[in-house]
Amino acid sequence: MVDKLKVGVFKLTSCSGCQMVLVHLEESLLEVLKHIDLKYFRMVSDDDLPNEPLDAALVEGAVTNEEEAAMLKKIRRLSRFLVATGACAATGGVNAMKNITPEGEVESIVYSSPEYVRSGKAFGLNEYVKVDAYLYGCPIDRNELVNTLMSLVLRVPPYIPGLTVCMECKMKGNECVFLTRREPCLGPVTVGGCGALCPSNNVACEGCRGVLKGTNVNGLVSAWEKAGVSPELIRIKLRKYTVYPVAGR
């Protein structure tokens, strides 16, 4: 019998929602655990960080201080395969919104004595270490999580979504939130795989899964401008889960 895959689940600056998706596998988690040995998962287990190498690490959260950067490097050294798990790990997620506000100013909004509080910019994991695979979304999608875990067990490269949210939305036959309501929707440039969950619920895509390579963000923004979306709203839309690479913004 092949040894079980040794996996660790780690958390940096985040909300634990992606770890929750793992717990939400519920009874199928017990099936997954036939192939995987969860060596470290502090939210649900007392087990301490192992000294032996891990086959894979699922890392949730953004890096926002030196301690986390050091921890991440340690995890990287320990792990054969590292999966950036969720929007915060992939791009910094919502934590990165404060990156554009001068330091100090951020702290003084929240604290009466901000001089005692420190927080650096929030970054995705690849700012510090090599990332072997990404699970996108805020939170991650449970089917993609299972697929990735099973790919790791089979030692084949995990599936990489190649469709946009917009394509998935069209295939579902949804009414377009942009064309019918003039709501700026990031679906046309966002990595698919969520089944266009938000537009299917009459909510414009907010881009939590990040930009799909090769899509035309500038073109999308021009279309919004032509439709009369205010520059202020465009600016806000482009700085949420991901800061979009758009010229001049």
Place this chain on the structure above:
Amino acid sequence: MADRTIVYEYISRVEGQGSLEVTISGGEVVDAKLKIFEAPRFFEAFLKGRKALELPELTARICGICPIAHVITAAKAVENALEIALDEKTIALRKALALSGIMQSHALHVYFLAAPDFLGYPSAIAASKDLADVVRRGFRLKRVANMVSEYIGGRAVHPVTLTVGGFTKPPHADGLEKVLNALENALRDALETVKLVSGFNYPEFEPNHVNVALSSGDGYAITEGFAKASSGEYFESRDYRRYVSEEQVPHSNTKRSMFKNNSAFEVGPVSRFNLNYESLCNTAKEAAEKAGIKPPVKNPFKSTIVRAVEIVQAIEEMRSILGEGVSIPPPRKTRFRQSSGSALTEAPRGLLYHSYSIDRDGNVLNADIVTPTAHNSWRIERDVFELVPSVAHLDDESLKRLLGMLVRAYDPCISCSVHAFTVKLNRT
């Protein structure tokens, strides 16, 4: 007795990253620090300048365990600011969504965070080898809770349908029967859960706490009502700041919640149970009676039993709300003006406060959020002071285990508590 310091680094089986450091001298605690080393996330800072309509979506990201509570509270605060009144059906459906969130969180806590302590395993996963039926029951309860959250909210973690003014999309009537059947079946599992946890061996500890919870004349208060304290005070969300204050202690990152400027207080399932017992449904009351608890529950460890009873209550109430059908009107239109609004609701871990100022274009000018774990953090620390003298004879490992259980009894949600700040209680 020699002085000693007990350090519990990275407390396991709680949501987020925290440690407990307790210094004991002559059998008394001289210092107790609940240190939360999770990085601050500065939500209140980056919410400034965002759109008020984004608040439910963005504040959900404070917490992956109780996003539903944040979504609902943020929407209510904005609705209060704009004086948007919702219809009864929408209000009821929101309560059902909130109850599904409580059930999710409680099932997680009872089976996966707390039970391993009492069953003697490092985790529920480890326990599943010997106690497969028990662990599977926990998973079943979580699955049904998630099913309801997904049915109403579109997704269990970070729901998408709840918006300022109502819901973006009503639940599909076709799915209702399946959900109602699942809830009916879950009741048996919930009653088994109460039976299971009432058999656990709870440490003896009966401190006197000030309990604070939402209360209302209409059912077990979760999303509607006013705050009530066991010391006799009542207040609405707009008066919250007259009753609850926060203090940053010099040379640490503390923001400590205090009731009426001087006392630690407790929020959460025990407070709800103690203050609103009469509003529980009969099934939940009977379950509590069989489990041997009645208000006032003073032992914080027994919050595990109360959570199990609240799962029963949640199931019965969701059945009753959803049984009336799920057709709701489209969301109310929002018209912005310069205004402020706040809301109090019951998150799984207790009283949650959101307050916002917005301008006439719908931009957020100011945000103030206080989470249940922030409310409880001083209470947890005071409990350490009160518990230790009676158990100071224990060896370090046993004491560490007991203190871990005590912290866990409050089901602290550290991501929530550091949405804005880190807690470092440092008192001598």
